Amino acid sequence: MLGEIMTLHAYTEYKCKNCGFRYVPIPSAPQCPYCGSPSEVVFDEFVDKFLSSVSHNIIMYRSIVPPAWATITIGDYYFLIGFFALEYMVKKLGLRNNKALLMEGVDLDKCLDIVEQFIREKMNRVVIEWDRLFLKHVEAFLKEVCHKLQSPETISDQ
Numbered sequence: 001m002l003g004e005i006m007t008l009h010a011y012t013e014y015k016c017k018n019c020g021f022r023y024v025p026i027p028s029a030p031q032c033p034y035c036g037s038p039s040e041v042v043f044d045e046f047v048d049k050f051l052s053s054v055s056h057n058i059i060m061y062r063s064i065v066p067p068a069w070a071t072i073t074i075g076d077y078y079f080l081i082g083f084f085a086l087e088y089m090v091k092k093l094g095l096r097n098n099k100a101l102l103m104e105g106v107d108l109d110k111c112l113d114i115v116e117q118f119i120r121e122k123m124n125r126v127v128i129e130w131d132r133l134f135l136k137h138v139e140a141f142l143k144e145v146c147h148k149l150q151s152p153e154t155i156s157d158q
């Protein structure tokens with residue numbers, strides 16, 4: 001179909017004004033993961049945008065991870081790791097399908113636990129300090145996602 005949207009991107013870019021580190025300031029972790037400076041903005045809707053993108057992928061591709069993904073902004077990088085984290089979560093929770101993750105809600109403690117497992121088991125090749133700090137920030141993002149997943153009615157079906 002003409003004009004059909006393949007994937008929903010983050011369109012979120014931020015650079016720490018103190019050290020130049022690129023990350024996404026989110027409500028639970030607004031400060032720079034590298035130097036600790038406070039951010040000038042906070043992206044309140046970043047997690048909502050991410051879940052809309054996930055929902056879009058499930059509808060279009062029946063998959064949380066889309067068949068192709070271009071990382072254009074730093075936000076897209078969070079999205080990409082988030083897709084893999086949620087795919088991992090569906091497996092760990094033993095859900096029948098991807099949609100159930102968005103429709104049925106997930107217990108918060110279980111979700112937070114799986115996020116930590118995902119970071120430990122799937123992202124463990126990360127060795128340099130820069131990546132470790134970034135990854136810690138992505139973990140904070142994934143934990144915000146968990147808070148949203150508790151109440152699935154807040155997630156729009158587009």
Ligand SMILES: [Zn+2]
Pocket residue numbers: 016017018019020021032033034035036037
């Ligand atoms: Zn900084």
